[in-house]
Amino acid sequence: MKSNEELIKDSLSLVESMVSDGLTDKEIAEKIGMSYSTFRRYKTQNSDLKTAIAQGKDRRNQKVVEALFKCCTGYKYYEEVPTKVKEEVLAEDGRTVLVKEDVLIKSVKKYKGPDLNAQKYWLNNRDKAQWKEDPYRVENDKKLTKLKEKEVEAKTSPI
Structure with a gap:
C-alpha cells in the first residue's frame, strides 16, 4: 500500500485536471483514495500539491476569461432546431388527401451579438x-x- 506522500506525488496531474474540471476537495480526495481531512492537511503542507491546485484553478479561470471575451465580442454557434414537415399524399381512391407530418431536427448556425x-x-x-x-x-x-x-x-x- 502506498503512503499518502506517494499517493499525492503519483496523482498531481490528476488533481490538477480535477480542479480544472471543478471538482471539490472532498471529491478529489475520494477519487485519489485518501480521506478528506488528510487531503486538506496535505493541501496546506505539500508545495507540489499547492502548485497543482493553483495550476488547475488558473486553467479553469482561463476558460471563464475566454467565455467572457466571447460574450464581449459576439460569436457564432450551432443550435439544433426541430422543424415540422408536412407532406400531402393522395389516397388510393384518388380523391382524398392525407397529410403526413414528420419532425426533423436541423442544425442551424446562429449568431450571438456582443453583450x-x-x-x-x-x-x-x-x-x-x-x-x-x-x-x-x-x-x-x-x-x-x-x-x-x-x-x-x-x-x-x-x-
Missing part, C-alpha cells in the same frame, strides 16, 4: 482608471460626507 454588460464588466476590470463609471465618485462622496457632517454639527450645536 454590452459583458463589455462593461471587462473594461471596468481591465482598465479601471479609464473605464470606471464615475471617476470622481469617491471624491464627490467624501465632499458629500463632509457637508453632511457640518450640517449635523450645525443642528446639534447650541446657538
